[in-house]
Amino acid sequence: MANHHYGVRAAVRWDPAVEAYFTACFGTPRLAAMSAALARPSLTPTLRVNTLRSNPQDVIQKLQHEVWKQQQKYHHPSHRNHHQHHDHDTANIRDGTRVRDGEVASFNELQTTATSTSWNVPDGEGAAALAGADGVLPAQRTQPPTNPTSTTTVRLHPRFPAVAVLFGSGPCDIDCDPGLPEVVVNRFAGEAVLKGAHVYAPGVLAASGGIAAGDLVAVSTALERPVGHNEGQCVDADADESHLLESLYLSVPGPSGALSCGKGLPLTPRLAVGISRGAKVQPGGSVPLSWTRQTPPRKLQRLQGSSPLRRGQLRQPQQQELRRRNQAGGSSAECCEGELADGLREGAELSTAADYIGGHGSSSTSHGSSSNSCSVGNISDSSGVLSSEYSEPSSNSTTSCSRDRESSSSRSSSSSSSSSSSGNSSNYGVEEDERGNSGGSSSRRQDRVFLGVARAVLGRRAMFRAQEGLALQMERRLYDVPSCNGLLRGEVMLQALPSIVAAQVLNPRPGTAVLDMCAAPGGKTTLLATLMSDQGRLVALDRTATKVAEIRSLARDLGVRCVEAYQADATEAVVTEAAAAAAEQLTEAAAVAAVGDSKAVARMPPPPQATSSPSPPRPSTIASAAPLPTAPSSTRPLSVIAAGQLLGPPPYPAGTFDHILLDPPCSALGLRPRLLHSWNLPQLRAMAAYQRSLMHTAVRLLAPGGEMVYCTCTINPDENEANVAWALDRFSGSLRLLPAEPLVGLTGLTGADPETGSRWLSEQEAAMVQRFDPGQLFYERRSMAPTATIVGEDGGKGLQPHKDGQLRAARDNESNASDPAVLSPPPLPPCCWSLRAMGALPLPSSLPPSPPAGPMPPLPHQQVEGKELGSLSVDEEDSPWVDDVMGFFIARFQKVAQP
């Protein structure tokens, strides 16, 4: 199998200090399970149905049809004929690939197979870990089933009837001839391919000689590795992954001379893939690494004239042109390639913009002692959109960077980690060569991650010349996850289940004043608007202007009207006390003078009128054993926003909002698939501190009795449990935790941070938050997991407080009816079970079968025969469910008094 020539990456690669910290936080098996899941795409991607426009039942039919069309297109003879003499569906393919009968199967089919033989998984890695720790869902550790085609089922989620779930499959066993030409893509293109994208030209790093358009090629991705100790340039490796700190790209020497980024975050040490764009894959699959070359190719020397450029250096006009193009929003790293590449023979190594360093396509040209560098990022997402970043750190950055690296590593070394400096090449489990570069002189197949087989859209030369456009059309993928991009636009939107749950936990009432503090691109904003029935005012803030445009555009697409989107720094969204006092005591003119903002003064007191009827208390599953502060939500009237009334841009007086969603920038260590995370510990700590500054503002903006949901898409406890604990302690008496219902995820972490000792959550608090581990959540009948903590619906069972103050799972055979300490849980829809459990669980016995290839299939039989659940039919007796989720965290607070 082609896979066997490569080192299939079973788990995301961490900074060693972070890995040691997470191991101390989660334990080895749990971290292994999460790391494995992070390295592959979710096999149950979810689409939220826009219920403002469409009925879920209708949408599911359309979706099934769309997916079926995609599959038909793929399997249709005319499609196959298009690529002459390549028949992908037969057991033997003339051009060197074979997809053996039965080796590609849907997730559903895999689930039904009971055997547990390891399949397509490297030995050893995470073997002792929990189910899934080897990179394969438990149900996938099976012999491949017999269906030769890959089909995708679409179903409505049994617990969330406006959520459509697509079932993907993988890892598939793709058998191809080792003699097939090869293309190596950068990690970002690789991660996008794992999610279902094709490969765009800027993502191609290296290719075998002589590839022509139409050829079938094996595709793999190369990961970054630490670059030698003396390399000068320090480039943030994950700036884009944080999807927040654009300023991370800016290298700012601090007062001490240490290099940090705009937000004070220390920069990570340098990682580089080492493959120069345009490099040639040798027969046998190896690619020479750029740091093994001391001198540029002769032709490049000729281009450079008598004074050869040092590695990473562009000549002045080239630098200026590159900067001009990037500032103008043009693409991309390859523009400098393009210029230098012109006239170069194929396969010549280019020393510019060649090493892709962390982040989405950041690349650095800085090598050796050069302090002159360009750092260009390219993102080729599944929709093919390219974006770029350009930065040119000053030369003094280079020297101060190493100081910072030292200080950052000394901080790291104080951790429980046994690892050394983050800049050390022994990090990330790779060997150093004598020059301090890891991984030796070439990238071998086993160093790369196999992605599948593709059809070349461009010939080799064109791949490296093109600055945009498709280079490879994937034909066989390791993971078969249907592409959801642009599917039924306006009717559905791709949204991960935990994100949907977060908005549902806030569940803002129609007609109220709602704030989404960090809102772009607006996925949760638009769901909140839907939950408000598009009535009331929903202010959506984001710091970045272009992202605010995205919120507006999404709201338009989905037909949402109650959203007001503004560009603003949310940490400054509350009117200062001085300004509020001025507004109360002075004349308006004086207040304006004091505040310097007439709009803000106009919106200042009197406070929101209390004209609505009291809001009914929300039913709660969980009662605290300790008495909670009086719940003002049952008496506090919510704002009533007249139709058409605008709240306007910030700042707002304290206590303006009834509901606040705080989905702050985070380390995003729950997003998948990711093959490498280069965040270091100081960066993670700094991120948590930044989130606390946003929490501070959120608490002030929340009206007494109002509710706030705090969520992140990271597994990092410092940004989750530690921040919740911090908020409860910092605003003690003003803020309390409420159960983040509907409870779907796992409980939070209890105890304390293994490094700092700062507290996490008590048992009681931990039961109120939701933690989604990347991997899977099972929805099962309670009886299937007697040891798990269960939230149930009927009969008053569920996660319940006991007399001793502990929360306990109510079992089927326990009767709590007479226990006065137990409150009834809220009713859930019939026929739903939610299992909150960790670890290996009994496998579901079945999921609906995949539709057969051929004409539009009917919905699976069970759904038709099953019991009605709202607009969804599910089989009453036998409908276990698995959600293969991203890492996420949700906490729900209520403000009981102004702090």
Ligand SMILES: C[S@@+](CC[C@H](N)C(=O)[O-])C[C@H]1O[C@@H](n2cnc3c(N)ncnc32)[C@H](O)[C@@H]1O
């Ligand atoms: C996790 S994303 C939000 C995702 C969004 N809630 C959704 O579901 O589509 C965080 C966002 O916070 C924005 N951001 C970062 N710092 C901010 C600040 N100080 N004020 C407002 N927005 C900020 C970033 O631009 C980014 O778009």
